[in-house]
Amino acid sequence: MKLRRTKLYLPGNNPNMLLRGHLFGPDGVILDLEDAVAMSEKDAARILVRDVLTRGDFGDCEVTVRINAMDTDLWRTDIETVVPCGIDGIRIPKVENPKDVALMGEALSEIESKAGIPVGKTLIFCLLETALGIWRSYEIATASKRVAAICPGGEDLRADLKTTRSENSEELIGPRRIVVLAAHAAGVDALDTVYADITNDAGLRRETEWVKQLGFQGKSVIHPNQIPIIHDVFTPTAKEIEQAKRIVEAAAEAAAKGLGAVQVDGRMVDRPVVKRAEFTLQRAGLKSGGEK
């Protein structure tokens, strides 16, 4: 599993952030061609993002590009420009139809084979920013093998739900639960939306603790200062690490002896629990993350 605790948005027409955003140590970066770029600057941003992808450096970050929505006439040029640069994935905004995801999968395959990139390499991250998109989360998450994660929207979703932001985002509890359920049913990651109040560190921490408890693997990030806080929340406690170590060791021992089930601390441990423990160690930085 790949760590996706934090995905930092980098505005697509902002050289400073495009070149230095990865230095803040997020697990991934999202070069944004959509909302962060004015309509009149889409062309210039595309050229800049292409050059940064080709000549720039993103360290160990998972590199994705948020393209323009599929109901615009921009998305095809977006993927034709950025996919040949060899990115890890694209993030599609406002997904509400599984057919669009399938269509995107085909379009990506075509570009990949032309560019000499292994077909299927470019992952898809789906932003579900409408009630319909949330309602169809499972179908969307299973519409293409490329789908790596589904993510609920924030402000757009509130608007579509005919509601407004409340202090604890109660209006998004339902959608978040649906997305988590669908994501895990489909075997993809559930990644949460951004926390917009960039100076409210305590609020960010509370919300991150809450979505972690719901079952999200991470959050999108709009300001670098949010990264250490989110990582801190997702970093396992010393007690969790100790327990995970015991489980992984016991499982390895059992496997060596050819045993199926093992007991740790007086409780039976089966395969999913071992996987969970391995993931805990990975989050703690004690085990390197393999590809999903």
Next chain:
Amino acid sequence: MQTAQAGTLESMDCIVTVSESEKGRGITVSMEGASVARFGEAIVSSTKDTLKKMGVLDISVSVQDNGAGDLVLRARVEAAATRLLGGDAR
């Protein structure tokens, strides 16, 4: 005379303004900004190189620099020239 522009004056960016030049006049580059003292030659050569690769031979370029590196300068030159050639001039 047709002109086109790309870029911003945000940190590490530049504004590149291009305008049509008569055939045979070649590429002329003027520039201003804090890095000109030490990067003037680099700015001229990257600008010309980018335009030649696009097949643009006669054009007048003005660079207002606010710390753009080579990568960003080239992207802005390409964007401005593309706008000029594509008739997307403002």
Next chain:
Amino acid sequence: MTINTAGRNIPDSIPGYGDVKHFEGHDKRIPEGNRYGKKNRASFNNKTDKTLPDIKAAISASGLKSGMTVSFHHHLRNGDFVVNAVMDACAEMGIRDLVLFPTALFGVHKHLTKHIKSGVIRQIQGSVNGPIGQLASEGGMEVPVVLRSHGGRPRAVTSGNIVIDVAFIAAPTSDRYGNLSGAVGKSACGSLGYAHSDAEYAECVVAITDNLAPFPASNIHIPQYFVDYVVTVESIGDPAGIVSGTTRVTRDPMRLLIARNAARLIESSQYFKDGISFQTGAGGISLAVAAYVRDAMRERGIKGSFGLGGITEFFVDMMKEGLFERLMDVQSFDLAAVKSIGENPNHIEISADWYANPWNAGCAVNMLDTVVLGATEVDRNFNANVNTEADGALLHGIGGHQDTAAGAQLTIITTPLLRGRIPCAVDSVYTVTTPGEVVDAVVTEFGVAINPRRQDLIDAAKEAGNIPLVTMDELIEKAEGLTGKMSPVETEERIIGVVEYRDGTVIDVVRQLKKK
């Protein structure tokens, strides 16, 4: 010409400066002879009032003549009225060819350019910046500027290398017999640390105040037995430019990232334990480093011994919280520091001699565990430049850079790798201010480069596991990859600035810029 140990090719004699003692290593020059002493004088009870009606009267009484050396301190910073007022008076009195010997100059002193152009000021021994720096860099001064550190300057004074004819000391409070205080008065600036050696060694000392207090004044920083005359003026400075208000820790993510890297390096080192002493500047990154270190001290229950240097509210609060036992204050930066130095006996005023002079029986920087400094550029040998900008103009003083770097056990330079397109890690700095032999680490947003001679720090940082270590070569390569190759600065042969190391040797020179 001689190549010094910082690798600079320096003439053996410089017009307007004289014979050069070449830099040979940070602790190599051994002083000779005795300390300088001013002429003896006697005072009796027939004169109990040193006040004079105005600045011109004081200039006359002091015996100041053309060609002499006058000194000033910079505790009033950008709010100072005194330097300009004294120079205006000298100009009106027909005094010329003065050597100006300030502890530092600020933007407000651009007023002096007219006195430089008209010949009232012939030379500046001290920092130049802004328009004066530009003027000097373009060849507008007849004699080269001589730059000294906050420790090098009192060394030059106490050793008699520079003889001050008249010291004009701006005093937020004075009584009629010349007891001076920085802590009280409408223009209070806190410590008067940089003025002490001038008071002690100048042939004549004139105090200029805007608060004449009844004798004896309170909170006396400079005592009466050094002061010859007292002048009262309407105002010695603008309080808004003298002290800043509360400085908040930056939220700029790039500065925070650099600061976090620097703080982790400190926390990983052997010095991060009870008794740690610490100096940072008041700049954005420095203050953020202090904030991270403070948090780590709280978390790990560590109590420090002293905070040194320019003191800010941040350090005052750390002392109040018990994270420092004492503050040793050569310069008070903000209102809270000014208030604290006047009230708290653990907040101690120190002179520049005490702070940083290498030629005494032990200055404060020698007891420093760690210092966080800035630089305009650093190079492959860890040499740091704080004097010149990318275009080659001499725009900044040395401050305490050389002194604290030499004194501290762990000297950290924090700098963004790029300022706009200008790289801050280069093959060879344009001007060597502080030699790489006293710099231990360079911290940037692209990683932390530790000087290879400090294997102990490298090991500790690796052990900590949370510090992005890189080599200096990697930083330079990274910077060049982003910026491309720089063209060299075009200069004339003529030397317009001499950068002295704190021991009075010449570490580098600055040449006149070629006309464009």
